[in-house]
Amino acid sequence: MQLTMGNIGPIRTATVDLHPLNVLIGPNNSGKSIFATGMYAAWSRAAADYAVRRVRLGKHFSKIPDERAYEASAYVFEMLEEGRTPQVEEIPDVIKDIFTELLHEIMHLYSRGMVTEFERIFGMSLMELRRRQKRLTKGTISVRSWRPTWSIGFEISSRGVTVDVSPPPLSEVWPKAGTNSWKRIKRRTDHVQGLPRTYLLREMATEIARNCFNKIPYHTKYLPAARSGLLQSHKTLAASMVRRASMAGMEELKIPAMSGVVVDFLGELLELETRNSSNFTDEAAQLERDILSGTVRLEDDAFGYPEIIYTQGQGDYPLARTSSMISEIAPIVVYLRHILSRHDHLVIEEPEAHLHPASQTALARCICRLVNKGLRVSLTTHSEFFLQQLNNAIIASAIPEPEADEMGFDLGMRLPPSKVGAYLFEPTANGTEVHALEVSPDAGISQNSFSEVEEKLYGESVVLSRRLEEDK
Template identity: 25%
Template sequence: MIIELQNFGPIKSFKFDTSKDIHAIFGKNNIGKSYAISAVYLILKSFIEYTSIQYKPDFNKDFDKKIPTLLERLDEIGNDETLDISEEVKIDLSNILKSSIVLLIDKSFKNSYNFKYLQNKLNSGEATQIAIKNDIAEILIGLDEHNENLILKSINWIPKIKIEKNELYSLELWEKLPERNNIYSQDIRFYKDELNKVLEVCINSYVNQFANTIGKIYFLPASRSGLYNALNSLGAIFAELSRNRNIISQKIEIPNFSEPISDYFLNLNTIDKTQVNEKYLEHFEEIEKNILKGSITLDTETKKYFYTPLHSEIKLELSFTSSMISEIAPIIAHLKYIIPFDDKSTSILFIEEPEAHLHPEVQVALLSFFGKLSKGNLKIVMTSHSNYIFNKLSNLIIAKEILPENINISLMKMTNEGSVIEDGAMSVDEYGIEDNNFADIAEQLYEERMQLLNKL
């Protein structure tokens, strides 16, 4: 599945391909990297949610009104000829998408973005658009005329649906769909249930091409440790305020967190098991031993995570540990306790700035760890400002630990019309990644040093 954002917040254009195992997005601060991956996360989450709630819309509810027109059109063709009804079906499919996938995306976006600022102000002449496409179809979503809701703008549907006129009408569906439907009837008026099935095949084929391969998705925001500790503390504060609400004279506003941050906190605090996935147990033990010099454990009663140093029985709350440990602990907690590493489906982990508060040596070790996980059932999506992250990714490609075709490296740059992915700035091949981001700074520092030394 390909997701494209156009004129979205500070972004002029951004493209994401779910088939890649590792995505790394580099660029300067405040150009929309987090904005972009948050939007992609919410869109993919909506597709997964659609399948999990077993959404059942009212397919083709106006079928009876269409019968006279269908009969009239069938009268105009000869026996053994076919009548293409793809456009009629597309209208029904559009209505289904509006009341399902688009509605779910709209809800999640409203929980995370202020729609007043969703339109790209730097390129105000162009409308905000979100394109979501796969082999089955492409849908285009945008803001309504009041910039208050996301709506379906258009749908480009590839499959063809035809009725063949003969002694038994034949309804046939084909072209790039996993199921082929041939339905026969002597009376077109009896087709309602059959057409409903056709519509269901179409919509489910579009959704399931992604949802059947991706099980769950997770989002780890920047400042992970600060958010975790703050939200844990807020829980106790809210409980105390609730207990004393009769003596509180002023209205207290509860902070509004975006949906990715809310999901992050809920994942860390709703887990009810401590069983570690055996498939990657040795990798978890390796990173805890060599990087953390201790282990991350979970108390299922209090829903709190603790750090235990090696060769010790002391349990330290994360707020009392070093910045390195407290920042990397949520990553390890997700990998160790939350993400299901099974063979049935693949998970996607979105992580902002995995290098935060980490020594370069630890950054490199963490990237090696990510490289091993990406060979299994986990896709990694990250934003970064780290030259060490960049160079380690490049070395993993040269060492054939990561295949060039399985990785996507992007450089976001700001233009007069918003941020874009710069074409070819970080191209990938068997020799690694081309550096058009960090090399310039390194050269500037070197030249500055030489000038200073020449003055001595």
């Protein structure tokens, strides 16, 4: 998957591929958070689910002659009964044409759902997202997929949004239906009798529609930079809105505008369940040991509302009475223990916020383990400590296994360069330009943006030291 933005917010041009770990680096106000929000919107499952639900199967399959429907259905059933995979080349051309039409409709529905999702996540219309210079520029957003190959492009101008859709070829989507998909289709259609068997063809069409989006993470979650404050205040905000709800219909009910990122984060907190996810409990416990020196748990209050409690040797504390460090790490622990699963995508803004350098490196090591266990992670960072720990994990992947183990880099900690995408957000007079950074096994991610600061500080130190020597 690939996301490209042009003339959006402060960004002049940016293209980022979806890696298991995506690292966005750059100075403040360079557009990293805006692009991270775009990643959350572009790789959200909502638009894809909307397309699969809304496709009008009946309209397309009513065009198929009965004999062709029977011919295709009989062939597919025969293949499924024999435990073989139906081949698209053996399907009648009229059926293939219908499936191709469906792919076009699905992708247009997907583009419509994506516009809605982008506007919901950003909390504004696409036209408001355009970069402002002397005048409003023409913005562009495009999302691409490979295997299957498709693209959706949006051109945003004062006249509105123009959409360009390039659907995937049927020959690429069909083979994505693996053994389990065909078994599912067979289970759903075993009881169907009579002719024509368009029911079977509809089941196949639904499966093919899902296959268009097999590269999109099943769930994408976002931890915003303001999570500590939101975590401490969300219960008060929810209570205030509930109290005001009794006046709905009698007076105007004003709700403060919030972006979809914040709304989704608050929604996750309000809907937390005390049951555990089994995928990342070890990593959640590791963060509690290495950083929190305590534990985080959910506890229902008198109304069944989930309260996040921090427990240390001295007692139990609601998050409103804890430090900002605990409020920053607690939501990550909660997400790992109760929300996230393998193959999900987690976007974290500034994971190093409010953390001591030792805690920053501990969190970076945990993220390496999460990536190796199947969680996709995208993050923005300003921290040289955090980035250096990621680099150590990348370099360790090139060291012989016994030596890496001795140095504390077991298999879960070693991060191959192929799993990492790093991008530098570089402000210019004409807007921020984003460049892909080299990720090498012998150096990790290039840190040129930090090196410039280091050199400047070193130069100042040398001048000051010389001045002190002269004054003596």
